[in-house]
Amino acid sequence: MAVSRRQLLLGSAGALGAATFPLRSAVAASEPIKIGFLAAMTGPSSAPTIGFNRGVIFAVDTINAAGGVNGRKLEVITRDTQGDPTKAVNATQELISQAKVHAIWGPFNSGEALATTPIMARAKMPNIHPCVVETLIDPAKFPNAFRLAPSNSQWDDAVRNYCLNILKVKKIAVIGDTTGYGVTAVGASVAAFKKDGAEVVYQANIDSTQPDMTPDMLRARNAGAEVIVVWSVSTGMEARMFNTRAAMGWDVCFVGHPSMSSGELAGLVEKPENWKKVYAIGYKSCSYDASGKLPAKSQDLVDRLLKANVSIKDTLLWWIAGGVDAIELIAKAVDQSGATDSEGIIKYWNSLSKYPGYFGNYTFTPTQHNGYLTEEVVMSEASTAKNGTFALAPGYT
Amino acid sequence: MLASIIASGLAAGAIYALVGVTYNTMFSTSRVMSFTAGQLAMLGGVFGSMFTLKMGMPLLAGFVLTLIACAIIGIITEFVAVRPVLKSLDQHLYVLSTLALALMIQQVAAIKWGTEPQPFPRLIGWGSGVWDEKFWLPVAACAITIAGLEYLYRRTLVGRAFLAIAEDNFAARALGLPERNLRVASYALAGIIGGVAGFSGGELLLAFFANGALLNFYGFVPVALGGLGNNRGAVIGGLVLGLFQQAANFLVGGIFSSVAVFALFIVVLLARPQGLFGFSTARRV
Numbered sequence: 001m002a003v004s005r006r007q008l009l010l011g012s013a014g015a016l017g018a019a020t021f022p023l024r025s026a027v028a029a030s031e032p033i034k035i036g037f038l039a040a041m042t043g044p045s046s047a048p049t050i051g052f053n054r055g056v057i058f059a060v061d062t063i064n065a066a067g068g069v070n071g072r073k074l075e076v077i078t079r080d081t082q083g084d085p086t087k088a089v090n091a092t093q094e095l096i097s098q099a100k101v102h103a104i105w106g107p108f109n110s111g112e113a114l115a116t117t118p119i120m121a122r123a124k125m126p127n128i129h130p131c132v133v134e135t136l137i138d139p140a141k142f143p144n145a146f147r148l149a150p151s152n153s154q155w156d157d158a159v160r161n162y163c164l165n166i167l168k169v170k171k172i173a174v175i176g177d178t179t180g181y182g183v184t185a186v187g188a189s190v191a192a193f194k195k196d197g198a199e200v201v202y203q204a205n206i207d208s209t210q211p212d213m214t215p216d217m218l219r220a221r222n223a224g225a226e227v228i229v230v231w232s233v234s235t236g237m238e239a240r241m242f243n244t245r246a247a248m249g250w251d252v253c254f255v256g257h258p259s260m261s262s263g264e265l266a267g268l269v270e271k272p273e274n275w276k277k278v279y280a281i282g283y284k285s286c287s288y289d290a291s292g293k294l295p296a297k298s299q300d301l302v303d304r305l306l307k308a309n310v311s312i313k314d315t316l317l318w319w320i321a322g323g324v325d326a327i328e329l330i331a332k333a334v335d336q337s338g339a340t341d342s343e344g345i346i347k348y349w350n351s352l353s354k355y356p357g358y359f360g361n362y363t364f365t366p367t368q369h370n371g372y373l374t375e376e377v378v379m380s381e382a383s384t385a386k387n388g389t390f391a392l393a394p395g396y397t
Numbered sequence: 398m399l400a401s402i403i404a405s406g407l408a409a410g411a412i413y414a415l416v417g418v419t420y421n422t423m424f425s426t427s428r429v430m431s432f433t434a435g436q437l438a439m440l441g442g443v444f445g446s447m448f449t450l451k452m453g454m455p456l457l458a459g460f461v462l463t464l465i466a467c468a469i470i471g472i473i474t475e476f477v478a479v480r481p482v483l484k485s486l487d488q489h490l491y492v493l494s495t496l497a498l499a500l501m502i503q504q505v506a507a508i509k510w511g512t513e514p515q516p517f518p519r520l521i522g523w524g525s526g527v528w529d530e531k532f533w534l535p536v537a538a539c540a541i542t543i544a545g546l547e548y549l550y551r552r553t554l555v556g557r558a559f560l561a562i563a564e565d566n567f568a569a570r571a572l573g574l575p576e577r578n579l580r581v582a583s584y585a586l587a588g589i590i591g592g593v594a595g596f597s598g599g600e601l602l603l604a605f606f607a608n609g610a611l612l613n614f615y616g617f618v619p620v621a622l623g624g625l626g627n628n629r630g631a632v633i634g635g636l637v638l639g640l641f642q643q644a645a646n647f648l649v650g651g652i653f654s655s656v657a658v659f660a661l662f663i664v665v666l667l668a669r670p671q672g673l674f675g676f677s678t679a680r681r682v
Contacts (some may be wrong), residue, residue, distance in 0.1 A: 081558065
């Protein structure tokens, strides 16, 4: 049988392809699992990232030291976004098209996430982030995006639950700053309190640089407020409110935003006792009880972190725990799906029910990508920071 | 409530007045409205907190070093943002150059100092309630500064030279006055006054990078109300602004108080464009 030159070429190409296929599969099976890390490592919003980063490094080192995932090492490719949405967009595109990562953890502020989420959705890139803005999670529009932390409305639910069901107060003052966040959060909080039958006796948005908070505090007291709910990230404004409350001789509670537990407040309040009766949003997993004990799983993480010389004194435990959980969720997804393709990772995450992480237990379904459980959001005593954890506010058992 | 309005209103007003005087001091020798005035006051608070709390220096040493640092920033303003554009004052390029420098100062402060407010030390420890030192210290600092400036301008040769430059730049130069050196000195003096504003108001405003933009804005209002270059007008305008703002805070609330302040500002300028205490000058042709 005569063999033409064309047949010979085709046959050779086929034989070569067949011969290299197992080799390519072997290369794919041994190449590292690339995790993109959109991190605001520098700039004004870098504090959470520094905590998350410690968790990421700890988790990656631990998994790689144990042999990786099915023999494949984890490789974290970090891009410093500086909290800037433009830089975050560029970094996202570079991670997807150049670095060819298999999943992305981050970014860590909602302004960046609003810009990067649609880009990742177009690329079907598995993405997990802790940003709080509601619209970032929409399984129909962004089937690849999953939230690891509570959303704004979950915070709001937890604050309302504490005020109405634990403190058992009915007359509420809601105060926020004049930023877009402050105005939106106050509006949503007031509407939700009213829906639940509470009486919102005072509502205000205050410029966070206003030097004297006496006018608003007086109006709130005269209106009969039994608790002041605060939605602001301005520690200066919060400290002024705490100092004014003390100067007025008023013992009303403050309940609200986690920034009220920021360590900077220790230097801003005129007396340490001005920071008492302030209950900030916290998490069950990172709160210690009356005897000073953390939940067993969290204590185990703390012990492992300390053994690995990871500093936890100057950050929050939930940031570190969140970083650990994100890496473990990605590693587990590759392990369970057996590959690094995005469909497999997303399918695995969608199947999780009360997955036991360190920061929380996560539940995702194809139609629900807010993984954190609202009942795990609690109030903490703001002034009780200890190794990045806080005491549970009064009323919890 | 009235006592609280007066105490916090006068305190904020005195800080605004000092920032207004800072504007005027820079304007008098250069005819330039330098928008670094509020940033100098912000730096007064930031440097004060840095020297005394972070570096643990005694209050007096911290105060003196703060004033020196602010004076240096004032001199840098003259060299970097004012001198290059003096030849084209009619094009108002100084608005751009001084605003750019102000933004640079603010950004550097944010990066190096941090974006969260930092505590400012208690300076003397006198008074509580509405008599707390955080309320009366800025008022006292304003009074002492004005008295010092009056003495400088009326009783000293350097002060009279400043006035001569402010009155007629060309004639003063023709008489042999070192106009350039006097201008540099006036910017250093403005830096010191801004530093006094920030240091004395530190307990009220805290050491916070964002105070610069706020003080730039509210410090400009008394200058416009009182008349450009008129220190007495700036002081009265500043105190009135502080009292009105605080009264509006009590009566209509935070957001609306700003609306009330600027509504009043616009009404005053519509009625008297040269300011309440300013006067129209004939234009030389």
